[in-house]
Amino acid sequence: xxxxxxxxxxxxxxxxxxxxxxxxxxxxxxxxxxxxxxxxxxxxxxxxxxxxxxxxxxxxxxxxxxxxxxxxxxxxxxxxxxxxxxxxxxxxxxxxxxxxxxxxxxxxxxxxxxxxxxxxxxxxxxxxxxxxxxxxxxxxxxxxxxxxxxx
Numbered sequence: 001x002x003x004x005x006x007x008x009x010x011x012x013x014x015x016x017x018x019x020x021x022x023x024x025x026x027x028x029x030x031x032x033x034x035x036x037x038x039x040x041x042x043x044x045x046x047x048x049x050x051x052x053x054x055x056x057x058x059x060x061x062x063x064x065x066x067x068x069x070x071x072x073x074x075x076x077x078x079x080x081x082x083x084x085x086x087x088x089x090x091x092x093x094x095x096x097x098x099x100x101x102x103x104x105x106x107x108x109x110x111x112x113x114x115x116x117x118x119x120x121x122x123x124x125x126x127x128x129x130x131x132x133x134x135x136x137x138x139x140x141x142x143x144x145x146x147x148x149x150x151x
Contacts, residue, residue, distance in 0.1 A: 009090035012050030057098035080120035
């Protein structure tokens with residue numbers, strides 16, 4: 001069981017746009033919208049806030065005695081959001097990024113994950129429970145399920 005600070009993926013990653021002026025200017029003068037779009041491209045990068053978050057998360061993990069786990073893992077994350085807005089997707093990606101390195105070698109180790117959303121204005125955080133994946137799951141209907149049902 002680990003507790004981490006909360007951050008949205010939207011605040012961890014940004015896009016830098018690069019423009020090839022040698023292609024952009026002639027395309028713009030010709031009114032060639034497609035040529036202008038081809039002259040610009042973006043690249044994802046970790047924001048300053050994202051770098052600070054990963055460093056803070058690593059300190060929290062170290063203080064809790066976290067260690068790198070091997071094999072496939074199941075995760076249950078409880079997000080304690082400061083207000084009743086937003087979805088859980090952006091928070092779970094930020095969580096898996098923060099765990100990569102200190103707790104997992106690669107976030108591909110997560111074979112199953114469940115997310116619960118709760119609210120705590122005073123102490124926003126994420127609590128994650130990790131366990132080895134033994135191959136079972138509560139979502140599997142079992143071998144006796146009739147997979148030939150028509151809908």
